[in-house]
Amino acid sequence: GQQLNQSPQSMFIQEGEDVSMNCTSSSIFNTWLWYKQDPGEGPVLLIALYKAGELTSNGRLTAQFGITRKDSFLNISASIPSDVGIYFCAGQLRTGGTASKLTFGTGTRLQVTL
């Protein structure tokens, strides 16, 4: 199945540092979403982006919907230990009426040290 290209694959950073990750696609999407997943748990929605060029924040998290509609970026400022986890981007394509599906990125594993 298709997966979006997400980078970096993993990051090992110190507490207090800023983090950036991005996601690219060969096709356009109507919506970009960012999720965080802890081991054995379901993905938790962090930020949703609905328009090309949109920049949205949620606390220390900021995400942008790329102008080309084929990419998105997530930044985490002043990282803390509880930011540890796997971050997934997801592109949503509305296929008509109420039909829709998410295509997920390959994930970025974030580890934070004190």
Next chain:
Amino acid sequence: DSGVTQTPKHLITATGQRVTLRCSPRSGDLSVYWYQQSLDQGLQFLIQYYNGEERAKGNILERFSAQQFPDLHSELNLSSLELGDSALYFCASSVDGNTQYFGPGTRLTVL
């Protein structure tokens, strides 16, 4: 807590068997989605139901089927199970078709 519930949390079964996974969406959400997460394929969309009707289909095997009931809960049926079907299965729901909220998942192990 996303408001989406899934049962069971864990399921261990043998090859060739059939299992049913259950999902209750968030209150008010008409859309239910099923996803499979495996180590080699990542998170993959399987199927979407909206108010009882199938709306979108992904890479769902013919051995797998789903339905959504009048009370909006959904079931994913997996039959003739193979070792490769071992994975986490997630249900998600949405009210507007734009943002999807995921349940805690069912971990299926096929021995």
